[in-house]
Amino acid sequence: MALLECQEVTKNFGGLMAVTNVSLQLEKGEIVGLIGANGAGKTTLFNLISGFYPPTNGSIRFEGDEIAGLKTHDICRKGLVRTFQLVRPFHNMTVWDNVMVGALFGVQKCKNVSRAKEEAMKVLEFTGLHEKKEIPAKELTIADRKRLEVARSLATKPKLLLLDEVLAGLTSTETTEAMKLVRRIRDEMGLTIFMVEHVMKAVMGLSDRLIVLHNGEKIAEGNAKEVSKNPTVIEAYLGEKLHM
Amino acid sequence: MTTSKLGKYLSGLGLLGLVIFLCVIPFYSTDYIVSVLLDILTWIGLTQSWIILSGFTGYISLGHSAFFGIGAYVMAILWLKLPYPLIILISAMSSMTLAFAIGFPVLRVRGPYFVILTLGLSEFAKYIFINYEVNVKGTVGRILLGVPNIRTLYFSLLIIAIVTILCAYLIKRSRFGYGLFSIKEDEDAAESLGIDTSIYKWLALGISAFFPGAIGATMALRRTYIDPYSVFDPIVSFQIIVMAFFGGIGKLHGPVLGACILTLISEFFWARYPHYYLIILGVILVFIVKIMPSGILGIFDLFGKAGKVVKFVRRK
Structure with a gap:
């Protein structure tokens, strides 16, 4: 059974x-990239999957259960969590508290604060944020904020992580670091990752499979090589050849 | 680590001392002093209850005068029919029930619209009661006879204020509290992390409405005459906000400080310059908001920062 299955999802x-x-x-354990202009x-597709709004039509199944139309927090508790394209950390909370909120409320729902703090610490160490744990989130650099966004989602103990452009706006060293983190999340924590990304080098390098959207429709699917040679994709990205 | 533990120990001891002091003082002071203290306790309870909703979730309510008014009216209706502590409890429950009843639709509205909506609803409640009094009862207000003496009321309010602070404190440290802070910081992000934001806000509103109900009921006995204009006075809501921001809403003791200081200042000026006191108070408020945007607590933070700078320079 597929971990996530969307069937003819439509939103207008x-x-x-x-x-x-x-x-x-x-499928479980995959890293799948979602690209498109x-x-x-x-x-929008991410928002539909994570329950920010219901699809107009179609079904979305997570581990076989229909989740289309469920509220975001219910979907999170089933083990499907997303990050935001424009990162949205809790600015006035410390890094540690930010991650702790994930541990308090996600799938695992730590009942008390001290237990959640311990859980959060594990995630902070995994993501390399532990030295900055007492800093308020608003004082972090962009790269660290993105890292925090991922850490906070990981603390909910998800099975599927939707990453919305976590690499955008990073320097090349930061991008390499972030790519390493994404790979470790899959390899060491066993999560499935579905990521929107514009940084082609990264998404091509990371993904097992790519899905290409154009004007709201899926136009191609396959590994990096197949997709980059697909004429429809080339047309969508580079425009039609001029016939003179 | 040890200094912070010592600090906690000392502040705990200080609090205990303060509570004992507040329990003993009415027996050794004049009615005037007791009435001023009673005022302070009223405002401490109101600001603290407001903090549970507005301080924690960031949903600024201008509707707490309605909860206060409901409490006062329930007391006026049931007075002499039931024992007095029981009526206070019923009043508080009535306010909470009302809050729960209107909660879901009201809390769908965010930001400035929520502020205006709550103000509108509390005015709406006021006019319902005015209409009821005039058209159904054929009166303007109600007189309460045989009320308890001021010291009894003082102790009622002391208990209510302490319970309110305790409640806010416990919520602040709990899982529930962290859920509320997350809503304040970013409601969508909170929702995506698994927090049932609608239920959380709704509960916060209900709890926050409970205490103004109890306080309104007690104050109805203090005033002995109530009418909708006086107990649903929007000034109550405004005053709560002014006091909370004056003290600083980042920490729980901020609003407590704000309530104490502003009540004392207004009492002082009211007694000495009855004709000018509102003007003076207004000027002070403008001045304070202008120079201390994070309230009185902000000044302490500034001192703290200045201390750090001095230490740093010395080390160099």
């Missing part, structure tokens, strides 16, 4: 078809 806002008939499957519907 008024007359605008943001996502049209998208079907996809994620701006406005292709990537973040």
